[in-house]
Amino acid sequence: MDWDQLELNPKVIAAIKKALHIYQHKEEFPAQHKKLGFGCPVFNRLLQGGLPLVGITELVGQSSAGKTQIGLQLSLCVQYPYEYGGLESGAIYICTEDVFPDKRLQQLIALQHQLRTDVPQDVIKKIKFGNSIFIEHAADIDALFECVTKRAPILLSRGMVRLIIIDSIAALFRCEFGIQHSITKAKYLQTLGAKLHQLSSGFQSPVLCINQVTDTVDERGLAGTNLDVLARVSPALGITWSNQLLMRLMVSRLARELSRDTHAAATGTVVRTLSVIFAPHLPQSCCHYTVSAEGVKGAE
Amino acid sequence: MGTSRFPPSIWGGDRKRSAEPLSQLLLRLMSLRGRGLWFRRPERIPDAWAGSGSPTSPSPRAVELLFAAMQRHLGSYPLSPGVRVKLVSAGFQTAEELLELKPSELSREVGISKEEALETLQIIKRECPVDLSRFASVSISGKKYTALELLEQEHTQGFIITFCSALDNIMGGGIPLTKTTEICGAPGVGKTQLCMQLAVDVQIPECFGGVAGEAIFLDTEGSFMVDRVADLATACVQHLHLIAGSHLEEEHQKALENFSLESILSHIYYFRCHNYTELLAQVHLLPDFLLEHSKVQLIIVDGIAFPFRHDFDDLSLRTRLLNGLAQQLISMANNHKLAVIWTNQMTTKIDKNQSMLVPALGESWGHAATIRLILHWDQKQSRLATLHKSPSQKEATVLFDITAQGFRDVVVPSPLSPPVEPSGNPRKRSRDGREEE
Numbered sequence: 001m002d003w004d005q006l007e008l009n010p011k012v013i014a015a016i017k018k019a020l021h022i023y024q025h026k027e028e029f030p031a032q033h034k035k036l037g038f039g040c041p042v043f044n045r046l047l048q049g050g051l052p053l054v055g056i057t058e059l060v061g062q063s064s065a066g067k068t069q070i071g072l073q074l075s076l077c078v079q080y081p082y083e084y085g086g087l088e089s090g091a092i093y094i095c096t097e098d099v100f101p102d103k104r105l106q107q108l109i110a111l112q113h114q115l116r117t118d119v120p121q122d123v124i125k126k127i128k129f130g131n132s133i134f135i136e137h138a139a140d141i142d143a144l145f146e147c148v149t150k151r152a153p154i155l156l157s158r159g160m161v162r163l164i165i166i167d168s169i170a171a172l173f174r175c176e177f178g179i180q181h182s183i184t185k186a187k188y189l190q191t192l193g194a195k196l197h198q199l200s201s202g203f204q205s206p207v208l209c210i211n212q213v214t215d216t217v218d219e220r221g222l223a224g225t226n227l228d229v230l231a232r233v234s235p236a237l238g239i240t241w242s243n244q245l246l247m248r249l250m251v252s253r254l255a256r257e258l259s260r261d262t263h264a265a266a267t268g269t270v271v272r273t274l275s276v277i278f279a280p281h282l283p284q285s286c287c288h289y290t291v292s293a294e295g296v297k298g299a300e
Numbered sequence: 301m302g303t304s305r306f307p308p309s310i311w312g313g314d315r316k317r318s319a320e321p322l323s324q325l326l327l328r329l330m331s332l333r334g335r336g337l338w339f340r341r342p343e344r345i346p347d348a349w350a351g352s353g354s355p356t357s358p359s360p361r362a363v364e365l366l367f368a369a370m371q372r373h374l375g376s377y378p379l380s381p382g383v384r385v386k387l388v389s390a391g392f393q394t395a396e397e398l399l400e401l402k403p404s405e406l407s408r409e410v411g412i413s414k415e416e417a418l419e420t421l422q423i424i425k426r427e428c429p430v431d432l433s434r435f436a437s438v439s440i441s442g443k444k445y446t447a448l449e450l451l452e453q454e455h456t457q458g459f460i461i462t463f464c465s466a467l468d469n470i471m472g473g474g475i476p477l478t479k480t481t482e483i484c485g486a487p488g489v490g491k492t493q494l495c496m497q498l499a500v501d502v503q504i505p506e507c508f509g510g511v512a513g514e515a516i517f518l519d520t521e522g523s524f525m526v527d528r529v530a531d532l533a534t535a536c537v538q539h540l541h542l543i544a545g546s547h548l549e550e551e552h553q554k555a556l557e558n559f560s561l562e563s564i565l566s567h568i569y570y571f572r573c574h575n576y577t578e579l580l581a582q583v584h585l586l587p588d589f590l591l592e593h594s595k596v597q598l599i600i601v602d603g604i605a606f607p608f609r610h611d612f613d614d615l616s617l618r619t620r621l622l623n624g625l626a627q628q629l630i631s632m633a634n635n636h637k638l639a640v641i642w643t644n645q646m647t648t649k650i651d652k653n654q655s656m657l658v659p660a661l662g663e664s665w666g667h668a669a670t671i672r673l674i675l676h677w678d679q680k681q682s683r684l685a686t687l688h689k690s691p692s693q694k695e696a697t698v699l700f701d702i703t704a705q706g707f708r709d710v711v712v713p714s715p716l717s718p719p720v721e722p723s724g725n726p727r728k729r730s731r732d733g734r735e736e737e
Contacts (some may be wrong), residue, residue, distance in 0.1 A: 018567070243645045259460060
């Protein structure tokens, strides 16, 4: 609790800004204007630039929908220079369930030049992708807290990382807490959310949390969300976690309007959908994408 | 005049002095008036104060009342006994002696914790009817109005429209000034969108039915996106140009000359609060800001629950701080005749083995706002707004929509219009009808 804030009356009053100032001076307010690009023009168009720099973004979906693939792609995208949508820094990747897919990461690194056709070859060759991704395994909640409260701030303060990915956040909370511990679970979730929020706004670094879905038996489980009842799935962790989020994206293998993409249907690649469920600056919209050897690519 | 600090006490620096004679006090007050500190809005002085004097010079009776208020003994305030004993033993007797100090100075002098110091100052400020450092208008128990006068006041009070006519209708015209409104809802339902829309709508010129005021936006969650506000502002300007085009009167055209994207954005004052301390500090200092920017008619706190829902082991402290915050916001709404809006989260409540969504921050917080609006979804994924609590309107629910232009009514597509082909980026079915707008 920073009590000095209360004493610095002139400083606090002076910190009030006119919205016009924020709008016009884009360089001074990167949190409002800059975004972390996805390395794919379709995704960047859908999200009006990419991930916002301040705030927790959630990526939720069924298993094998492609969430980890998107996470891996982002951890490579963040290392590009600013003019190519990156943040010139690394990423910290916290795994909670499976072992980190190292082979897949190496494959992605090798094929970056095929994915990022907008970036010149020499720029790609200069970046040492493998060196800047810090992998942590957190087997239980205490380890996750330790990582978020102790290790991540060190890396962030040294400028070595500017992206935090947690894959996945539901895994730990769902097994350790039964129904009778829902209050403790809520407290942990709120504290974790607050800590992530603090790191994100303090270091202007996006946080991506990957979440799982649960089946809903009846409509009450969907109370308070705008998700399709017919889909019968809703994000895990409930409204306590949803309140911490800035933005929620959902991925699924239910390809809508599959007939439009005849090429994909002919070759047998699975077409997936990425939808914006809520965001303060985006309408509800979606796009299709495929997962190939070089990464995640949106389909026009 | 340093409006950003508490101005020097008119009694002089040493708090242990005894009271001055009334005549000397009057002279000091006159000098303050000369510096413009005293009367910002003479028309707001209630009758009890003006008495035999004119609006620009205080009558002796007014000064007497002021004197009495400032000299009120600490023992009459609802402070906790331990704190009171410490204050008295440190030499503090009256309210005005405390008001000169900042919380950290107070805690150092008296030997209480900083939280207690902040709480004590909040209580004193709330109960103290006149605060010399921020004199704009007075609300004091000595004021007497008849119910008829109050009714007339109610009729003339302004509303801030939301551009969703259904919602404005059930609220009696829009978001009312001088009252506090709470907007609750699940994540993503449109609370921040409504707040951003109102920050634009408060600036609509009077000839179009607006209040021509400015807005303050206190953001605790970081969900204020200036590009989105720019879109809303542009849409509002276009909308008003359309209306002005159909009116041939000059005043409409003239009012629109000053109403542009730049002017709208320059009248929204934005502050990002990273934790509850910053939020409390900013609200504490808002009255100073309001003195300098007298055209502000709307204060928005986006996410009043967010900073208070973690980090608090002592729930009773949280309740006290929240109550103090609510009181300050309510008194600002009354004194400066502006509307105060805050957004709240929803939380699950288990009741008889059934879980339901209720607004966060507990039952006691429910009394803080005069009007409560709950936004939610129905089975068919449409957005609904329910007026849950209002002193003058009955409970009702309406549909609303959020489009690229902002917060609007739901447009029911007429049965004769041809079905629209979805093109380009696939969008959800319910939005197709609006692509023609």
